[in-house]
Amino acid sequence: MPRKSIYELYEFLPKTNCGECGMSCMAFAGHLLARDVCPRDCPVLDEPEHEDNKRRLLEILGEGVKNELTGLIVDDHLCIGCGACVNVCPVHGANNREVALGKGPRHDDVTVIQIINARVRLVHPELCNRAIPSAPPCKACADYCPTDAMELV
Numbered sequence: 305m306p307r308k309s310i311y312e313l314y315e316f317l318p319k320t321n322c323g324e325c326g327m328s329c330m331a332f333a334g335h336l337l338a339r340d341v342c343p344r345d346c347p348v349l350d351e352p353e354h355e356d357n358k359r360r361l362l363e364i365l366g367e368g369v370k371n372e373l374t375g376l377i378v379d380d381h382l383c384i385g386c387g388a389c390v391n392v393c394p395v396h397g398a399n400n401r402e403v404a405l406g407k408g409p410r411h412d413d414v415t416v417i418q419i420i421n422a423r424v425r426l427v428h429p430e431l432c433n434r435a436i437p438s439a440p441p442c443k444a445c446a447d448y449c450p451t452d453a454m455e456l457v
């Protein structure tokens with residue numbers, strides 16, 4: 305599944321720039337992508353002629369909830385629990401020499417993300433590079449996810 309984009313979301317908006325949401329349709333698409341608004345915040349989408357588009361937007365946006373500290377969203381319906389994201393997270397390698405050499409972190413290691421009940425979970429968001437202003441920008445977990453279950457917004 306390709307990554308979501310503002311333009312993809314914009315295609316399903318009414319494109320009237322009516323301003324009822326307090327912004328333009330393009331700006332609304334950007335806020336949708338960042339999950340700062342949701343499709344129901346556009347009242348025009350409630351009109352019957354936009355019913356299909358609203359349903360499509362809900363499908364594209366998925367069911368993941370944004371973690372405010374990191375901007376990480378995991379869609380449980382897409383995650384297969386493979387652990388690729390856990391293995392590539394640079395924080396895990398920095399904290400553990402074995403992990404830096406290629407071994408996966410053990411379950412009781414302190415990690416940013418972990419597989420729990422066959423799904424990835426953010427267990428220490430405060431350790432994620434994205435929560436630390438001075439840390440290098442990072443999106444390794446999302447880049448290596450084979451199912452695009454992860455988004456960083």
Ligand code: SF4
Pocket residue numbers: 317318319320321322323324325326327328329332345346347348349
């Ligand atoms: S309320 Fe909907 S149609 Fe109106 S500007 Fe916002 S996104 Fe566009």
Ligand code: SF4
Pocket residue numbers: 374392393394395416417431432433434442443444445446456
């Ligand atoms: S954004 Fe980087 S530091 Fe944060 S969980 Fe993903 S790989 Fe780890």
Ligand code: SF4
Pocket residue numbers: 378382383384385386387388389390419423424448449450451452453454
């Ligand atoms: S890499 Fe993707 S599919 Fe695999 S555990 Fe992480 S989020 Fe789930």
